[in-house]
Amino acid sequence: MKFFKRLNKPKTTQSILPFRLNVLLVIVFVLFALLVGQLAYLQLLNGTKFQAEVERSDKTVIAGNVPRGLVYDSKGRLIVDNEPSSAITYTRSATVKTTDMFQIANRLQKYIYIDDANLTARDKADYYLADENHYKKVQKIINRHLTEEEQQAEPERQEYRRAVAYVKKQHVTLTPEQQQAAVIFAKMSAAYQYSTVYIKSYQTTPQEVAQVSEHQTELPGIQVGIDSQRSYPMGDSMTSIIGKVSTEKQGLPDDRINQLLAQGYSRNDRVGTSYLEQEYEPILKGSKSLTQIAVGTNNKLTDSLQKYKGEKGDNLNLTIDADYQNKVDQAVHSIFNTALANGVTQYADGAYAVAMNPKTGAILAMSGVHYNPKTGKMTDDSLGVINRTFVMxxxxxxxxxxxxxxxxxxxxxxxxxxxxxxxxxxxxxxxxxxxxxxxxxxxxxxxxxxxxxxxxxxxxxxxxxxxxxxxxxxxxxxxxxxxxxxxxxxxxxxxxxxxxxxxxxxxxxxxxxxxxxxxxxxxxxxxxxxxxxxxTLLQMVQYVSxxxxxxYRMRPYLVNSIQKTQNDGSMGAIIHQTQPQVLNRxxxxxxxxxxxxxxxxxxxxxxxxxxxxxQLANVKPAIAGKTGTAQSFYYDPDNPNNVDPPQTITSSMVAYAPYDDPQIAVAVVLPNLSSEKGEYNLSLIKSIITAYFDTDTKDN
Structure with a gap:
């Protein structure tokens, strides 16, 4: 029996081995089937989706600026234009390093000149530390009291902040050439991936354009482009009403940055920051061009395709006739200068006037001059009509x-x-x-x-x-x-x-x-x-209107219509016409x-x-109106606790003409005169109304 037992052992082992192999084969088969199924799921069912995702990550759409809309007066005369000029730009690629930009800035400063008056201590520190040798030297100094573990644990940004603080304390001196390079470097550093910034966009000379073009191969990312600045062909008397546009350096205003970013703006975009430029920003800005760029595996640009060429901003046609506005400006300045010569302006704030079509609310003119009685400085202040208040x-x-x-x-x-x-x-x-x-x-x-x-x-x-x-x-x-x-x-x-x-x-x-x-x-x-x-004086003219x-209390307005511009620069279709609006009866x-x-x-x-x-009885056409004189006390901000402030006179008037079929309503005010003698309010009303009917004004 022992013999048979020894013979049976090999037989048992051989019978178990094929079984295990079969189990392994089944497991491998199942895993292989699952793998094939997953590949089929990825390739057949979701292949398009994942392909699009790959393409999306390899292609980026960048936006380009377009010219802002223009502003015209009621006669179609250009009062706000875009003055084109050559510009030096920089487009930042995905792989560019700080040291690369440092080298490009040092090369570029040889070919262009940039005003470095606004160069900050931080700009100087950033430029200084962009030199690898400088940064390593500063690193050793600021880390000499730290252990190796502390250095490794500290975030890189924190270390850089300490390095900047150290350099600023040292008051590093830069040569004139380095200062130029530092300004350029600061502008380049403000660009984010695939965005374009202006290195020099104003007063770029033909020689600078030629030099940059000649050496463009050694200046990766630097290009010669076109920029535009707001200009005022008919003078700057209305610039305070029109408002300002931010520079690229200023970018989006802090108080509206989140709102504008949500609307698709970039941080360094130029936007209207005040008055008409701000109020009509969505109209004036236009729509940016869109260019799709393809990036290869090495993050180099391989292709670009313009998807949308962009559209220039729409234009504003104002209710104001520029000729009449100039006459009102002259009248305001002339009357105030007369008061100045007569010695009654020792506490005066200036003079203001506004004219409106009482039937529609269209503003015909808006003018003001602000006077500082301590310095004798006089500045245009048309906006005082809407943002200054007076006891009338x-x-x-x-x-x-x-x-x-x-x-x-x-x-x-x-x-x-x-x-x-x-x-x-x-x-x-x-x-x-x-x-x-x-x-x-x-x-x-x-x-x-x-x-x-x-x-x-x-x-x-x-x-x-x-x-x-x-x-x-x-x-x-x-x-x-x-x-x-x-x-x-x-x-x-x-x-x-x-x-x-x-x-x-x-x-x-x-x-x-x-x-x-x-x-x-x-x-x-x-x-x-x-x-x-x-x-406000605007409330006064609305009241008399x-x-x-x-x-009918009419809503005042400055923009009569919004108009497109044709590709050849000619005026296009009217896309919006302002309709008179009754606020209440x-x-x-x-x-x-x-x-x-x-x-x-x-x-x-x-x-x-x-x-x-x-004294206005002989003015034609006949005027109706109401004079105003308010007594007050001069408030001296440098002596706010003065127990015996001087008494002053605010002289005002509201009027309309012709009295039986009003076409114009006017309000004027001369605050804080030292005497009510002189009838400056009457003289100003007469000048404004007479000028209106002497001017070939457009019917608003």
Whole structure:
């Protein structure tokens, strides 16, 4: 039996081996099948998707800038252009190193000159450390107190920041050539992968272009291109309205950077940063060109294909006639210079004027000059019309009278009120300019003609249901300010006008109660004749336009239309025409309106001894309007706690012409004069209205 057992052992081993091999073969087969299945899944079912992904990673689309849209006046005359010039550009590839850019900058500085006045200490440090030898030397110094483990653990960026700080402290001196190279290096470093930046884009000479072109093979990424700068063929009087465009170095403004990046801008793109350039940025910018570039395995450009050539920005046609604008500018400067020569501007802020079509809201002219009485410096400040506020005085009385008429405090047939001064306890007498007792009573029309402060105060007391006893506290409705301002707001006083410019002020409202929470009655009376709240001049012209056109508060606008440009540079199709927009209709009837219109006409054409603007009676066509004089105190920012500040006069006026079919509405203000003598407001109104009808202006 032992014999048979020995013979049976080999037989058992042989029978197990094929079984194991079969199992292994099955496993291999299953794995192979799974592999084939996965390959089929990748190749057959998702091959297109993955191929597209590969192609996407190998191809990149880069955007190129296009010229901004132009700006024309109402006659089609070019007032904002793009002035082309040769430019030196740099396109950064994917493989370029800091040391490469350092070498290119050193070569390029031999062929071009760049103003290095704005070279910063950080720019110098970055350039210095771009030299490998310098960086290694600085590395040793700043790391001498660190262990090897600490050096390895420190992030590379942190080490570089320490290196920059060290170099800045050393105040490294660069040669003039190195400073030039440092400026170039800083501009090149601002470029990101496959983006193009301007190394020199202004005042590039033909010699510089020739030199760069000749040595382009030793300057990888450097090219000769074209750039453009904003220019102003008809002068720069309107540049403050038009606004500014950022430089490539400035790039996107900090306060809008996230918003603009979300819209597809790049950080170094040029954008409108103020006023019309900013407001109409989406129109003026155009659409960038798109070029698809192919990158090989070595990250070198292998091909490029323009997918979209881009489209130049659309153009703006303004409501302003450049000739008329220049005449208004001259009038503002001339009148203020007259006041300057007469010695009444020692506290003055300047002079401002705005003209508008009262039927449409189209701005016809907008001008201003800001004056610094301490330095004597005078600067153009057209935007003061929308962003500066002034206490305008009696010019707002038309809104007070219409408020009284709409409230029922007076009626067109019964508007006479006593013209006795108002006496409040511990307060100077509140009266009009003319002597006490000049008039026993006045109608609303005569109160406007003679600019009676007393009438407006007594009207406000009626609106507020006041109980008045001379020399006693006046009990008046707690909401008197809300009532008065509610009427003023309907005309646009104290609210934004809606003009198509950013940065508009809504005005300044004075306090309504004292520290004890009691209504400031005296201030409410001051409010009634325009000597409390402050308004912009644009609000004033909107207010008088609302009276002139019969009660429609029109939205002011500067852009009349938006227009394409043909490929040959000629004007293309109008793609947007601004339509007049009524913001609200003031709820007065024609008989109520006629009370104020008659009063405004009499302000100029009345024959009373206290008629305030009869000097304009001979102007053709006939003018209607309202003068304003507000008394205030000069605030000296260098002496804010002055207990005895000098008193000043703000002189204003609103007007329209012709009085029976208004085509133009005007508002002017000369703040903080030291004397009301001189009638500068009347002279300025006369010049502006006369110039309008003498100028062949376009109908807006």
């Amino acid at each position: 005085g009696s010019a707002v009385k038309g809104a007070t009278v219409l408020g009284g008429l709409m409230s029922g405090a007076i009626t067109p047939d019964n508007s006479v009120l006593p013209d006795d001064p108002v006496y409040l306890p511990s307060t100077p007498i509140k009266k009009s300019v003319y002597p006490v007792g000049t008039f026993g009573a006045l109608s609303a029309q005569k109160a406007l003609e003679f600019s009676s402060n007393i009438y407006m105060m007594r009207l406000a007391m009626r609106i507020g249901n006041a109980k008045y006893v001379p020399n006693s506290y006046i009990h008046i409705d707690d909401d008197i300010f809300q009532k008065l301002r509610g009427y003023y707001n309907q005309f646009g006083l104290g609210v934004k006008t809606g003009i198509d410019l950013p940065g508009e002020s809504s005005g300044i409202e004075g306090a309504t109660t004292n520290s004890n929470g009691i209504v400031k009655v005296g201030s409410a009376l001051d409010e009634s004749y325009g000597n409390y709240d402050a308004y 609302t009276i002139a056109n019969g009660g 003031v709820d007065f009837n024609s008989s109520q309106l006629n009370v104020v219109k008659d009063g405004f006409y009499n302000v100029v054409h009345g024959n009373g001894g206290w008629t305030t603007a009869k």
